[in-house]
Amino acid sequence: MAEAATSVQEHKKTDETALITGSEAIAVACKLADVDVITAYPIRPYDTVMQYVAKLVANGEMDCEYIVAEGEHSQFEIVKHASACGARVFCGSSGVGWMYAMEALTVTPALRIPMIAMVGNRALDDPGAFGVEHNDALAVRDLGWQLVWVNSPQEALDTALIAYRVSEDRRIFLPCAISCDGAFLTHSQALVQIPAQEKVDAFLPRYNRADLLLHPDNPITVAPQGNEDWVMEIRRQNFAAMERTAGVIREAYADFERIFGRPYGNPFFEEYKTEDADIVLMGMGTLSTPVRVAIRQMREKGKKVGLVRMRWFRPFAAEELANCLSRFSAVGVIDRDYSFGSPYMGGVLAGEVRNALYPSPGRKPPVLGFICGLGGREVTVPDVEKMVESVYRAAEGKSQPLTQWVGLRE
């Protein structure tokens, strides 16, 4: 017996390396975070997470209530109430499933529920497509959800742990959606360092709902009718919580680096080969992989191109990003989403970047928007080269269309 106990303790202290998909990495993070209630409802590509979680529960590796709901609306409502009662929760969805839960998604941040959801990004119907598009997760961008995009299974695992730490911070209590590109991340394997349980326990305190706990010992009334009397003050509290997120995220990344020894640098966006870059491309999620390949090839030809990959979309690090972009002579934003009828008919990220730059006191480089890779279409190296050409022309002061569709059959 003593020997077995020792080996379990040793196991808790050592990191492991495993070849797993992005979805599996999220499921492993749920296990490490000791999540109490998980709800599921199948929709591709999110459903891979529910499969891996079900496997962990069935194998006895994870102790949680695992509930398969009858639809996404119920799925999110179940965890919302479970979280109000003090349970650490996890759920997720994709594409139209995420939209089906929209009512529940609206009330979750308003109720200050620190729910962690995984969005396996998927194109919205119709026409049906399993491939990635970011419009599903972006639909909640104004509601108080923290939104983060990851681009590797390792980052998915780490970000899930960080998301629990940030969301369940008493200063925040807001939900967080971790966006994983459908297929490119949810179904692609990579080597992942799975941290030891001991390190996770040192990083992630227990969820404590404190004075907001719904329990007979704390008989509070949650979410009564506010109307014009109080709604504005309550919205302002949510605003203040979102305002505090940036600082808490920074704290969490610093602690993460200290405990796990894996540095992420700037939590909000990642810069790749930007030190000497003339122009940069921007994007979110896994499209950074082909862009990096293209950048390496173009640099061999003497074109100094860099990449700024946004991780956190909400909160949006506007000032920092504007500072960063002021170093370049032009910026090309690749959107794997659309926003029909928006200013200059561009994608969502392009609009946000222009928005971030406008009040900036520094240099404001021209921003070109590219809509690319919709419905899961691959973003190829020739696509990226085409974008870079156009961004270079804009840098030279030549007039370029503000929004271009790239990789489109015309």
Add this chain to the structure above:
Amino acid sequence: MATYTQIDPTQQLDPFKGVKKLPLEEFFTSGHRTCQGCESSLVMKMMAKAAGPRTIVLGSTGCMYVANTTYYSTSWVLPWMHTQLGSSGSAALGASAALKALMRKGKMKKEPINVIAFCGDGGGADMGVGAISATLTHPDYNCLILCTTTNLTPIRTSSFRAARRGGRTLPSVRRET
């Protein structure tokens, strides 16, 4: 053979027979805006007395939400939480699942706590029927879903869907809409 999951122990409370034998202690008390004799709020008041103090109440959107909880005042002595119109079933399931998980894992004191979701016609029939049917497929959670009907009483609030025609409205009932 179907296998039945063991249900966690429920509270053992003294039964009372007849309205006049109701205990005096109130768990749903003043601070609400319903009329004297309002059938739904009477049901709620008596339900709370029968369930006792170790109870969590979840109320789906409806006239019992609009009329009974106005921010900065509450008529609930018990913990109460609003749930969306179509989610009385999900709310009951979520709360009872959380209690079960937390008590099993030793994160909360072990004791039977009643979870009661309270809904009207909209939350109990039309929009809520899917979530309620799904909750009924989980016999391993302790929860109760209570639906009051406003169909048979001459209510005049017309504030919500229950006062209008719904899926449970009987053919002979007169509604305002």
